[in-house]
Amino acid sequence: MPELDFDGWVCPLPLRDSPSIVMGHGGGGALSGELVEHLFLPAYGEAAAAELGDSAVLEVGAGRLAFSTDSFVVKPMFFPGGSIGDLAVNGTVNDLAMSGAAPLAMSTAFILEEGTPMADLGRVAEALGTAAVAAGVRLVTGDTKVVDRGHGDQIYVNTAGIGVIPDGVDIGPTRARPGDVVIINGEIGVHGVAVMSAREGLEFSTMVQSDTAPLHGLVAALLDAGVGAHVLRDPTRGGVAASLNEIARAASVGFELVERQLPIPEPVTDACGLLGLDPLYVANEGKLIAVVAAEDAERALEVMRNHEHGKQSAVIGTCVAEHPGMLVAKTGLGGTRVVDLPLGEQLPRIC
Amino acid sequence: MCLAVPGRVVSLAERDDTRMAEVDFGGVQKEVCLEYIPDVQVGEYVIVHVGFAIQRLDEQSALETLETFEKLGILDEEFGDGFELAARQAGVEKVGEETQR
Amino acid sequence: MKYLDEFSNPDLARRLLDQVHAATTQPWAMMEVCGGQTHSIIRHGIDQLLPDGIEMIHGPGCPVCVTPLEVIDKALAIAERPDVIFCSFGDMLRVPGSGQDLFRVKSAGGDVRVVYSPLDALRLAREYPDRQVVFFGIGFETTAPANAMTVYQAQRLGIENFSLLVSHVLVPPAIAAIMESPTCRVQAFLAAGHVCSVMGTTEYPPLAEKYEVPIVVTGFEPLDILEGIRRTVLQLESGRHELENAYPRVVPDEGNPAAKAMLTDVFTTTDRAWRGIGMIPGSGWKLSDKYADFDAEVRFDVAGMHTEESSICRSGEVLQGLIKPHECAAFGRECTPRNPLGATMVSSEGACAAYYQYRRLDLVEEGAHA
Numbered sequence: 001m002p003e004l005d006f007d008g009w010v011c012p013l014p015l016r017d018s019p020s021i022v023m024g025h026g027g028g029g030a031l032s033g034e035l036v037e038h039l040f041l042p043a044y045g046e047a048a049a050a051e052l053g054d055s056a057v058l059e060v061g062a063g064r065l066a067f068s069t070d071s072f073v074v075k076p077m078f079f080p081g082g083s084i085g086d087l088a089v090n091g092t093v094n095d096l097a098m099s100g101a102a103p104l105a106m107s108t109a110f111i112l113e114e115g116t117p118m119a120d121l122g123r124v125a126e127a128l129g130t131a132a133v134a135a136g137v138r139l140v141t142g143d144t145k146v147v148d149r150g151h152g153d154q155i156y157v158n159t160a161g162i163g164v165i166p167d168g169v170d171i172g173p174t175r176a177r178p179g180d181v182v183i184i185n186g187e188i189g190v191h192g193v194a195v196m197s198a199r200e201g202l203e204f205s206t207m208v209q210s211d212t213a214p215l216h217g218l219v220a221a222l223l224d225a226g227v228g229a230h231v232l233r234d235p236t237r238g239g240v241a242a243s244l245n246e247i248a249r250a251a252s253v254g255f256e257l258v259e260r261q262l263p264i265p266e267p268v269t270d271a272c273g274l275l276g277l278d279p280l281y282v283a284n285e286g287k288l289i290a291v292v293a294a295e296d297a298e299r300a301l302e303v304m305r306n307h308e309h310g311k312q313s314a315v316i317g318t319c320v321a322e323h324p325g326m327l328v329a330k331t332g333l334g335g336t337r338v339v340d341l342p343l344g345e346q347l348p349r350i351c
Numbered sequence: 352m353c354l355a356v357p358g359r360v361v362s363l364a365e366r367d368d369t370r371m372a373e374v375d376f377g378g379v380q381k382e383v384c385l386e387y388i389p390d391v392q393v394g395e396y397v398i399v400h401v402g403f404a405i406q407r408l409d410e411q412s413a414l415e416t417l418e419t420f421e422k423l424g425i426l427d428e429e430f431g432d433g434f435e436l437a438a439r440q441a442g443v444e445k446v447g448e449e450t451q452r
Numbered sequence: 453m454k455y456l457d458e459f460s461n462p463d464l465a466r467r468l469l470d471q472v473h474a475a476t477t478q479p480w481a482m483m484e485v486c487g488g489q490t491h492s493i494i495r496h497g498i499d500q501l502l503p504d505g506i507e508m509i510h511g512p513g514c515p516v517c518v519t520p521l522e523v524i525d526k527a528l529a530i531a532e533r534p535d536v537i538f539c540s541f542g543d544m545l546r547v548p549g550s551g552q553d554l555f556r557v558k559s560a561g562g563d564v565r566v567v568y569s570p571l572d573a574l575r576l577a578r579e580y581p582d583r584q585v586v587f588f589g590i591g592f593e594t595t596a597p598a599n600a601m602t603v604y605q606a607q608r609l610g611i612e613n614f615s616l617l618v619s620h621v622l623v624p625p626a627i628a629a630i631m632e633s634p635t636c637r638v639q640a641f642l643a644a645g646h647v648c649s650v651m652g653t654t655e656y657p658p659l660a661e662k663y664e665v666p667i668v669v670t671g672f673e674p675l676d677i678l679e680g681i682r683r684t685v686l687q688l689e690s691g692r693h694e695l696e697n698a699y700p701r702v703v704p705d706e707g708n709p710a711a712k713a714m715l716t717d718v719f720t721t722t723d724r725a726w727r728g729i730g731m732i733p734g735s736g737w738k739l740s741d742k743y744a745d746f747d748a749e750v751r752f753d754v755a756g757m758h759t760e761e762s763s764i765c766r767s768g769e770v771l772q773g774l775i776k777p778h779e780c781a782a783f784g785r786e787c788t789p790r791n792p793l794g795a796t797m798v799s800s801e802g803a804c805a806a807y808y809q810y811r812r813l814d815l816v817e818e819g820a821h822a
Contacts, residue, residue: 202568203381204379204381205380205381206378206379266378267377267379270376271376273456274399275568331495332674333460333498333501335497335498336497337809338809340789340808343789348542348566348568350354350541350542350591353595353646353672356453357453357454359454367605367609377453396454400598401570401598402568402569402570403569403597403601405598405650405711406646406650406702406707408701408702410455412701413458413701417458420468420675
């Protein structure tokens with residue numbers, strides 16, 4: 001629970017006596033102002049902009065900007081290893097980083113359901129602020145709306161992020177080429193399993209903690225080392241399978257994964273075994289897939305393994321000219337299987 | 352059908368007069384209903400399907416099965432078809448044998 | 453996972469495969485009954501590694517696949533009701549009924565929830581005493597004990613707002629029906645391992661003898677499947693037709709007596725129509741009179757619903773091993789995992805979905821339409 005500043009109140013009663021969000025907090029009036037002054041700004045700490053105009057004014061210089069937007073609706077809001085606040089920052093920063101950009105600033109817009117406990121909002125805001133400071137990204141503008149009880153789901157966060165792409169950097173899904181090597185920066189399936197373990201109806205105990213993390217430092221290290229990264233992708237919803245399928249289609253290339261080379265921690269294998277899920281489709285955070293020129297692969301691995309967010313980096317496959325648009329995996333037994341784009345959400349099965 | 356996975360019984364409990372257990376599947380633990388294996392003890396292995404232990408896993412049997420697999424090729428080499436053995440050792444496939452793709 | 457991972461060992465798999473190759477001198481067609489076995493075979497690429505002469509006919513052992521269209525429509529009708537929380541295993545959510553599926557009912561406002569276990573549905577019933585909680589009780593003999601215990605608990609604890617929509621199907625009558633079909637090509641069966649964990653193996657020797665087919669109780673991991681196939685080939689090659697147990701670590705001959713006792717109490721045998729196959733007498737379970745109060749079909753008055761199946765869907769022929777999925781004109785065209793016509797395309801174990809997901813590569817290379 002963050003330290004709420006009760007002394008600076010316009011009218012102390014509304015917030016202090018309101019343990020939960022009321023419609024007025026979205027009204028743009030005094031209540032909204034208090035929420036910003038006394039909950040959001042203190043929670044955001046150093047990451048927050050000092051001025052609070054309708055829009056933030058930023059100096060960016062010449063060059064290209066990366067611009068991304070995301071909405072965060074994860075349930076439960078608090079899960080082993082993180083919260084919706086961490087995801088909001090790291091997810092935004094990572095989207096920018098996948099273009100090779102250094103994050104500059106982001107916005108945070110909240111849609112709150114009437115009745116959401118103030119303490120929960122405080123925890124989320126604090127996590128957001130802490131993650132922003134850790135990632136070195138500024139929280140420069142925001143918005144708060146409140147919807148009637150029953151017409152939302154506690155806290156939804158929308159973000160938009162801006163980053164600056166260094167000159168000469170050209171990273172994008174269409175750049176994948178046959179012969180490229182596919183590298184992942186660590187173990188897969190971790191975030192999805194962590195969230196599932198806390199989800200009502202599935203509860204199981206596990207030591208698995210979400211791997212949410214900002215990856216722009218890792219990307220910068222790769223670029224600084226002169227590694228020719230063709231594609232960078234963070235395999236969030238839909239997992240590694242979705243990401244590689246999307247790149248395959250965008251670039252009209254094929255990918256071949258070697259299942260034995262996939263770094264999957266035992267608790268993830270076990271949780272997936274229990275529920276009948278395929279780790280290739282489970283969501284990740286704090287992970288990126290790098291498709292790099294073959295001659296750069298060894299250097300890329302070295303750089304990544306030296307970075308705190310890449311210690312367990314591994315080569316997991318190659319880009320090929322065959323079967324364009326398709327991802328194929330070589331099974332442990334030596335057979336092959338097509339790993340298709342997931343249709344929708346992966347559901348636990350009994351069959 | 353019938354996704355059932357093996358786990359080790361870690362602790363026993365009762366809820367609403369129903370025998371339950373905490374079962375460990377390696378890195379994951381889940382609560383499981385034990386009513387169908389009422390005499391199972393902590394430390395034993397069961398297979399679990401949709402939250403129910405439906406059968407014991409006989410550890411001895413499991414190990415024996417694995418041992419049988421281990422011995423499979425070896426016995427052939429000792430007592431099997433001499434021509435086949437020679438062909439395999441020479442790296443030549445037996446006529447009619449399928450090539451691994 | 454201990455006692456699971458060891459049964460995927462690639463070196464031992466290679467040895468078993470070598471044995472299968474060495475033993476096979478002529479073509480054989482065998483059926484793996486269970487959808488979970490189909491899933492494993494295709495997911496690990498086992499069918500690609502077997503000798504060309506061995507054909508795996510994917511059986512109807514997928515409760516999702518064979519749940520009658522009529523039952524799906526009943527489920528949809530119940531799930532649409534505003535007073536109902538409809539709980540189901542994840543497998544059933546995309547199975548198409550006559551017009552829609554549970555996913556679409558959910559998006560239209562129905563309270564449809566995926567649960568891991570039927571006990572979760574019972575818990576919901578206690579949590580929401582003012583709502584009706586219905587659990588979709590599908591499955592083979594493996595899942596029936598879980599559903600049985602749940603309705604038994606509901607009755608014992610007086611949880612009156614809970615009910616079960618039952619559509620259980622049984623393996624031995626299915627094997628008989630397949631063998632009775634005049635166009636049957638199956639020469640041996642890999643029996644469903646976990647079904648036998650519950651029911652034991654005693655129902656199978658009479659079938660093996662009557663139809664002169666080897667029946668080998670088989671597990672689900674790669675080594676288990678290969679061992680089941682190996683023993684089957686040895687029987688076929690030597691002209692034997694017996695019951696063998698290749699999954700002894702979890703299949704005792706007598707099965708699970710406690711579970712069987714509960715099943716006898718909670719269910720009675722009934723005729724059941726299998727989607728794509730037709731009516732198989734005595735091949736299903738419904739709730740016994742003792743538990744009629746908890747029968748969702750009665751409570752929600754859907755017992756009288758009757759529906760017709762799609763005319764271009766050839767699931768039935770695929771399920772009987774008469775055609776391969778890509779030999780159906782609708783495969784990959786009107787019928788895809790995104791828009792499935794029949795259950796064999798919906799369930800990941802359905803032969804059509806398995807072909808579409810995992811084998812499109814071979815079909816593309818062979819120039820077949822996909």
